[in-house]
Amino acid sequence: MSRQPSKEADQPDPRGNPEAGAPGASYAMDSAILEQVAREAGADSGVEPERLGPFLAEVLLIAQSGDRLSSAQLERLSWEGDKAAREGIALPRLLDLYLSALWRLFATYHTSADSDSSREWRGVPSDRHRAESSWNVPMTLLRAGDDAAAAIAEGFAAAQQRSLQFDAAGRRELFEDLLAGSHDPHLLAERANSFGFNLAASHHVLVAETQRDHFDSGPLPTRVESLLRSEFGVTDGLVATKNGRLVLVLPGQIGPMETRLAEFIAAESHSDDAVVGAGSTHPGVLGVRQSYEEAIEAVEIAGIAGRSAHFGGSASTRLVLFSSLVPQRLLRSNPLLSAELVSTVLGPLNAARNSGDHLMETLAALASSGGNISAAARQLHVSPRAVSYRVQRIVELTSYSPLEPEGRFVLELARQCALLERQSRGGAVGT
Numbered sequence: 001m002s003r004q005p006s007k008e009a010d011q012p013d014p015r016g017n018p019e020a021g022a023p024g025a026s027y028a029m030d031s032a033i034l035e036q037v038a039r040e041a042g043a044d045s046g047v048e049p050e051r052l053g054p055f056l057a058e059v060l061l062i063a064q065s066g067d068r069l070s071s072a073q074l075e076r077l078s079w080e081g082d083k084a085a086r087e088g089i090a091l092p093r094l095l096d097l098y099l100s101a102l103w104r105l106f107a108t109y110h111t112s113a114d115s116d117s118s119r120e121w122r123g124v125p126s127d128r129h130r131a132e133s134s135w136n137v138p139m140t141l142l143r144a145g146d147d148a149a150a151a152i153a154e155g156f157a158a159a160q161q162r163s164l165q166f167d168a169a170g171r172r173e174l175f176e177d178l179l180a181g182s183h184d185p186h187l188l189a190e191r192a193n194s195f196g197f198n199l200a201a202s203h204h205v206l207v208a209e210t211q212r213d214h215f216d217s218g219p220l221p222t223r224v225e226s227l228l229r230s231e232f233g234v235t236d237g238l239v240a241t242k243n244g245r246l247v248l249v250l251p252g253q254i255g256p257m258e259t260r261l262a263e264f265i266a267a268e269s270h271s272d273d274a275v276v277g278a279g280s281t282h283p284g285v286l287g288v289r290q291s292y293e294e295a296i297e298a299v300e301i302a303g304i305a306g307r308s309a310h311f312g313g314s315a316s317t318r319l320v321l322f323s324s325l326v327p328q329r330l331l332r333s334n335p336l337l338s339a340e341l342v343s344t345v346l347g348p349l350n351a352a353r354n355s356g357d358h359l360m361e362t363l364a365a366l367a368s369s370g371g372n373i374s375a376a377a378r379q380l381h382v383s384p385r386a387v388s389y390r391v392q393r394i395v396e397l398t399s400y401s402p403l404e405p406e407g408r409f410v411l412e413l414a415r416q417c418a419l420l421e422r423q424s425r426g427g428a429v430g431t
Contacts, residue, residue: 033108034056034057034060034105037056037101037104037105037108038052038056038101040100040104041097041098041100041101041104042097044096044097044100045093045094045096045097045100046093046096047089047093047094047096047097049097049101051080051084051089051094051097052097052098052101053076053080055077055098055101055148056101056105058073059102059105059140059141059144060105062140062144063136063137063140063141063144066136066139066140067140068143068144068147069144069147069148069151074147074148074151075151077148077151077152077155078151078152078154078155078158079155080094080152080155081094081151081152081153081154081155081156081157081158081159082155082156082158082159083155083159084152084156085155085156085159085160085163086159086163091152091153091156094152094156095149095152095153098145098148098149098152099145099149102141102144102145102148105141106137106138106141167195168216170191170194170195171195171238171240172216172240174188174191174192174195174197174238175238175240175242175247175249176242177191178192178238178249178285178288178289178292179242179247179288179289179292180289181285181286181288181289181290185199185284185285185286188285189285196235196236197236197238198236198251199284199285199288200283200284201251201252201283202251202252202253202281202282202283202287203249203250203251203252203281203282203283203287203288203291204249204250204252204253204254204278204279204280204281204282204291204295205247205248205249205250205278205279205288205291205292205294205295206246206247206248206250206258206261206262206276206277206278206279206295207245207246207247207248207276207277207279207292207295207296207298207299208245208246208247208248208262208265208269208274208275208276208277209245209274209275209276209277209299209303210246210265210266210269210271210273210274211269211270211271211272211273211274212244212269212271213244213245214241214244214245214246214269215241215244216240216241218241219268220246220265220268220269221239221240221241221246223264223268224239224246224248224261224264224265224268225237225239227261227264228250228261231260232257234250234251234257236251237249237250237251245299246265247292247295248261249288249292252281253281254278254280254281254321258276258278258319259319261276262274262275262276262318262319263318265318266318274318275299275302275303275318275320276299276318276319276320277294277295277296277297277298277299277300277302277320277322278295278298278319278320278321278322279291279292279293279294279295279298279322280294280322280323294322295322297322297325297329298320298321298322298325299320301320301325301328301329301332302320304416304419304420327413327416328416328420331413331416331417331420332420335420335421338417338420338421339417339421341413341414341417342414342417342418342421344414345398345400345410345411345414346360346398346411346414346415346418348397348398349363349394349397349398352393352397355390355393358390359390359393359394359397360415361380362376362380362387362390362391362394362402363394363402363411363412363415364415365377365379365380365387366387366391366402366403366408367402367408367412367415371402371403371408373387373388373391373403391403394411395407398411
């Protein structure tokens with residue numbers, strides 16, 4: 001809707017026009033008609049007619065001149081839209097009030113077109129203007145309605161945008177305070193309630209790390225929120241970013257939804273190495289902070305060990321459960337024990353002349369393939385016979401077989417310890 005406001009200084013004043021139909025006297029008489037139109041429009045729209053303000057009188061004035069609503073009048077209408085948004089009045093209802101008032105005003109004009117008394121209020125002073133006014137008045141009313149609707153909608157949208165920005169800032173502040181865990185839990189719970197977030201319930205945190213950094217204003221958080229609402233009906237979660245990672249605070253226990261989210265995040269971010277760490281579920285405000293720390297640790301361990309070493313032995317999902325990483329967490333907490341395990345189990349492999357790297361690569365491939373020699377051979381681009389030979393060498397050097405459950409566990413544990421040690425020294429993380 002295009003609206004080009006007229007300049008008030010250029011707008012003829014019908015009250016100073018002797019042909020405008022005795023204005024001074026007519027408007028006192030016309031007020032009852034305008035009030036009736038406003039009341040009927042208010043009843044029709046369900047909005048109090050007082051929100052029309054001087055709109056009908058202003059339209060009545062410009063109907064006599066064929067001019068448009070002035071800048072000041074449009075500004076007032078925009079403010080009415082702004083005010084309605086802040087007070088919770090729906091935009092369709094507010095527009096219905098104004099447009100209902102306009103068509104009723106026109107209907108009054110139309111049905112009284114042959115009445116001499118009607119000429120006064122409608123501003124048609126003589127018969128020589130009747131033909132012109134019969135076209136100009138409806139067109140002026142339609143144009144005024146178009147301009148008014150555009151101004152009202154503009155003000156309403158501006159108020160909504162401010163509200164969204166305020167809500168976004170408030171949600172962001174709440175998000176940061178929850179992850180920090182250093183604020184008063186009761187105050188945090190009250191603030192969370194204002195956003196429909198019940199901190200009395202249990203929550204868990206997901207942290208997604210992909211090949212690129214993400215930001216609150218980026219597309220991925222919006223798409224994840226949309227998926228949560230449309231597919232799972234979750235409206236009481238928080239989705240934001242921190243340090244380039246996507247962070248989700250979700251209610252309830254971990255289930256299939258989290259696996260779906262992890263795959264969705266990987267697909268939407270076009271990241272082959274995307275991994276989503278899941279903290280355990282904890283109650284209360286402090287539980288969010290605890291779950292966040294767990295999710296961060298899960299992501300870090302996954303980044304060190306590679307996807308083959310987590311998810312309870314399954315490499316088919318990108319979701320890393322903190323609760324499934326007990327061995328890795330124990331080793332991280334006891335570096336001396338970790339170093340001893342690496343030295344005892346992997347020392348002979350690393351010392352093997354001209355074959356240490358190949359044997360370590362074979363261990364990693366067997367771990368990621370679940371002990372399948374053919375699959376490991378495809379990963380390594382060698383023959384299954386070559387893998388079988390390397391397995392035999394591993395058994396000879398360590399006394400543990402990667403094809404047997406106990407041996408596979410010890411060798412994989414030692415391999416992950418080596419990776420943890422390498423990270424703690426700041427070295428490159430390999431296989």
